Amino acid sequence: MLTFLDIINHYFGYLNINGRVKNRLFSVICLIGDFYLLYKSVTYFKAQAVGRGVINLLVFLVLFYFAVMNLYFYYRGKNAIIDISPYVEKALGGDPNAPHPLNGVTAKTQVISQIQPATGLFEEQNLLPAQLTMDAEQTQRLGSLINELIESGYLSLNYAGLSDNDIYEQAQQLQRPIYAIGNQVALPFYEMKQEADRWVLYGGINAIAKQPLAQITTVGLTPIQDLAQDYQLAVAHTWITGGPNKMAGRSGVVEGNDPYQLVVQIAYQERTK
Numbered sequence: 001m002l003t004f005l006d007i008i009n010h011y012f013g014y015l016n017i018n019g020r021v022k023n024r025l026f027s028v029i030c031l032i033g034d035f036y037l038l039y040k041s042v043t044y045f046k047a048q049a050v051g052r053g054v055i056n057l058l059v060f061l062v063l064f065y066f067a068v069m070n071l072y073f074y075y076r077g078k079n080a081i082i083d084i085s086p087y088v089e090k091a092l093g094g095d096p097n098a099p100h101p102l103n104g105v106t107a108k109t110q111v112i113s114q115i116q117p118a119t120g121l122f123e124e125q126n127l128l129p130a131q132l133t134m135d136a137e138q139t140q141r142l143g144s145l146i147n148e149l150i151e152s153g154y155l156s157l158n159y160a161g162l163s164d165n166d167i168y169e170q171a172q173q174l175q176r177p178i179y180a181i182g183n184q185v186a187l188p189f190y191e192m193k194q195e196a197d198r199w200v201l202y203g204g205i206n207a208i209a210k211q212p213l214a215q216i217t218t219v220g221l222t223p224i225q226d227l228a229q230d231y232q233l234a235v236a237h238t239w240i241t242g243g244p245n246k247m248a249g250r251s252g253v254v255e256g257n258d259p260y261q262l263v264v265q266i267a268y269q270e271r272t273k
Contacts, residue, residue: 034067191235
């Protein structure tokens with residue numbers, strides 16, 4: 001049984017799954033695996049091995065309790081009133097400065113601000129999200145650009161100076177990871193160019209160092225080729241998101257690392273006849 005769970009854990013490592021979703025899946029799998037101990041306990045009782053049966057039954061009950069508490073925590077986003085696992089973790093040497101999940105502290109949301117490039121003012125109702133595709137070369141360019149932005153100091157990986165306690169509280173409140181660079185950081189320079197029948201997003205640390213980073217395929221739910229026939233299009237916003245992050249664990253922060261991605265909004269205006 002342990003080998004089976006280890007195999008599942010091994011293959012999950014190849015998948016890029018949000019940490020919270022992965023914890024939910026593991027909680028269900030571990031709960032199912034726990035019933036193997038119940039099966040062994042019943043087997044021992046049938047074989048008149050009462051001592052072993054009692055030991056297996058006690059272990060099953062203890063693990064079943066913690067498995068149910070795990071399910072409650074990861075599906076409800078909070079600890080159950082009868083959950084003693086945070087106390088157990090601290091008793092076993094957990095971080096004494098980590099905020100307790102049952103203390104009801106409300107995080108004070110802090111906004112990590114960055115200088116926004118001057119791309120003009122657009123009305124919100126005239127903005128649509130864009131879908132991007134990136135080949136291997138463009139993905140590599142984005143990674144190199146982000147490293148350059150980090151080295152230049154434009155991107156900072158210090159969680160805006162927040163302590164782990166503050167990050168934990170924010171992650172609990174927002175129910176999502178807190179990224180080291182902030183939620184979204186504007187790309188210093190970006191523009192869209194039409195190349196034959198393709199619309200390519202260019203970006204860089206400045207206009208001189210711009211490079212093709214992605215291809216824009218759809219705007220909203222419409223292929224960009226169709227939309228461009230009747231509307232003028234321009235890139236209104238391009239943000240960087242992802243990277244190192246921390247999320248709320250049982251009684252402290254858990255570190256993660258998501259791929260860096262670009263989030264793009266396109267402004268549109270009907271062409272004059």
